[in-house]
Amino acid sequence: MTEFKHETVLLAEAADNLAIAPTGIYVDATLGRAGHTKRILHQLTSGQLYAFDQDQAAITAVKKALAPLPANLHLIHTNFRHLQTALAEAGVFGVDGVLYDLGVSSPQFDDSQRGFSYRFDAPLDMRMDQSQTLTAKIVINEWSFNDLVRIFSRYGEERFAKQIARQIERARADHEIVTTFELVDLIKAGIPAKARRTGGHPAKRVFQAVRIAVNDELGALEDSLTQAVKLLNPGGRISVITFQSLEDRLVKTMFRELTSIKDVPRDLPVLPPEAQPDFRLVGRKPILPTAAELAQNHRAHSAKLRVLERLDKGGTADA
DSSP: OOOOOOOOTTHHHHHHTTOOOTTOEEEESOOTTSHHHHHHHTTOSSOEEEEEOSOHHHHHHHHHHTOSOOTTEEEEOSOGGGHHHHHHHTTOOOEEEEEEEOSOOHHHHHOTTSOOOTTSOOBSOOOSSTTOSOOHHHHHHHSOHHHHHHHHHHHHOOTTHHHHHHHHHHHHHHSOOOBHHHHHHHHHHHSOHHHHTSSSOTTHHHHHHHHHHHHTHHHHHHHHHHHHHHHEEEEEEEEEEEOSHHHHHHHHHHHHHHTSOOOOOTTOSSOOGGGSOSEEESSSSOBOOOHHHHHHOGGGTTOEEEEEEEOOTTOOOOO
16 A cells, blocks of 8 residues: 655644543544544544544554554544434434544545545546546536536636536537646646746645535535534534635634524623523634744645634633
8 A cells, every 4th residue: 555644733732722632532534644542542542533434545544553442542434414323323423522633634635545635636536435436537527618607606706617618618519627637737728828937836725616516515514514513422523624615614613603602682781691602612712733844844834733622511711
């Protein structure tokens, strides 16, 4: 098996902000190569850790790297959108912390055959779960012009979404588009030459959009966070690391809704207990990588960490 270098972003910050209790129950919703998993394990005594990943390659790599697996580490091969069901099957109905490290892991990007990167010529795949049927090839060749425009605009915030989708539509009428470099060339053809010279690689936004669509990343994240807050015990926390604006906006919005005062009549002199939020933000602003981490790991540049805490009954947690 090829060995991949993987530097976990915001390693200490994300795990440590869970305020780990040595006997607690925790979830690493994105196992990857176990950077955060190992950090959490080191702080547990009799506590249990459930680590999820939909990528069998990640599960296999971690089993090998940590062999023999600690008795309190439970690896679960499924998408984190099935968080509640999978934990219930393991007899877990409440947790003290959940950690998310979103996006594509370094090994997935650096494996040239997975099709995530515009840097390698590879089959159009982009599946995080290799057992699913939907691939980037299907999206590019079979989705309608309007659907391509929608995902390029919504998930990639691509200004030239229509022009790129038109290039793809013309090309696939002649032959099937099967490789990443074919797609890169079509993207470049749809973007004016002047625009291609600024803002990084011209294919970056469309590749992000297709990847999000193939894996339903935003839908899965919303589903999973909705379940995570229901599972969270009083005093428990959720740490979420995002790497792009769409993920961060979703997390920020959901956390804001959960920490807002509930609707009550405006003329009440004192807010009743039922109007108080059940959650609080840990820190008003997201936690960002340090200058030292940015210098060491270029993939940390867009990372943001947001942390949510369920208040104990009585709502007396520190602000």
